[in-house]
Amino acid sequence: DAGVIQSPRHEVTEMGQEVTLRCKPISGHNSLFWYRQTMMRGLELLIYFNNNVPIDDSGMPEDRFSAKMPNASFSTLKIQPSEPRDSAVYFCASSPRVQRKNEKLFFGSGTQLSVL
Amino acid sequence: AQSVAQPEDQVNVAEGNPLTVKCTYSVSGNPYLFWYVQYPNRGLQFLLKYITGDNLVKGSYGFEAEFNKSQTSFHLKKPSALVSDSALYFCAVRDTYSGAGSYQLTFGKGTKLSVIP
Numbered sequence: 001d002a003g004v005i006q007s008p009r010h011e012v013t014e015m016g017q018e019v020t021l022r023c024k025p026i027s028g029h030n031s032l033f034w035y036r037q038t039m040m041r042g043l044e045l046l047i048y049f050n051n052n053v054p055i056d057d058s059g060m061p062e063d064r065f066s067a068k069m070p071n072a073s074f075s076t077l078k079i080q081p082s083e084p085r086d087s088a089v090y091f092c093a094s095s096p097r098v099q100r101k102n103e104k105l106f107f108g109s110g111t112q113l114s115v116l
Numbered sequence: 117a118q119s120v121a122q123p124e125d126q127v128n129v130a131e132g133n134p135l136t137v138k139c140t141y142s143v144s145g146n147p148y149l150f151w152y153v154q155y156p157n158r159g160l161q162f163l164l165k166y167i168t169g170d171n172l173v174k175g176s177y178g179f180e181a182e183f184n185k186s187q188t189s190f191h192l193k194k195p196s197a198l199v200s201d202s203a204l205y206f207c208a209v210r211d212t213y214s215g216a217g218s219y220q221l222t223f224g225k226g227t228k229l230s231v232i233p
Contacts, residue, residue, distance in 0.1 A: 004159070042223060042224070042225040042226060043160075043206065043223040043226075045220065045221065045222075056220065091159055091160070093159070093160075103148065103165065103167070104150070104162040104165060105152075105160070105162065105221070106162070107152075107159030107160045107161070108159050109157070109158055109159050110157075110158075110159055
């Protein structure tokens with residue numbers, strides 16, 4: 001298995017532009033998570049899905065952020081309009097069926113977002 | 117509410133010496149505890165977890181962690197450090213009282229481990 005695949009690896013954009021980050025979870029995993037990592041705030045959970053349904057989006061910072069999971073093999077995180085303070089590394093992670101014995105996250109390599 | 121603290125931003129250790137990376141937690145119920153490692157320009161990788169049972173948990177790459185309920189700690193340890201262990205280490209906690217369907221993992225800020233040759 002190729003693991004969790006994120007694209008693009010790097011994104012540089014100008015303030016006000018729309019940014020779309022993409023994620024392909026590991027096949028068979030039914031939970032998907034979006035995290036944001038910054039030096040100041042560390043690793044923050046933005047939203048997670050279970051069986052393609054958003055379960056908790058309380059970590060989404062503003063209405064400018066939205067996430068979708070149209071099917072079990074694809075998710076997007078969109079920022080519109082983007083702002084310089086959105087600059088961070090965005091990670092997608094997936095997990096198999098959430099049971100105690102196999103509870104762990106598999107992370108993608110992240111998208112480094114720079115908003116100028 | 118759940119929280120986790122990693123009191124050291126950086127830990128330096130000589131190659132071959134034992135290493136400890138500290139973690140303390142706070143939860144309302146019983147904790148599920150995790151350690152993840154992040155190498156440069158990579159995502160986090162799972163190292164080990166404590167769910168229940170034996171307080172000493174063994175994980176990948178020779179790492180282990182000890183769950184101490186009275187001290188609310190889950191320190192990561194390794195008997196003999198390797199230069200290749202140099203990375204960013206994250207402790208994470210989930211409260212078993214999080215509620216049905218909840219999977220809120222809270223991560224610490226991370227500890228940078230540098231193993232000096």
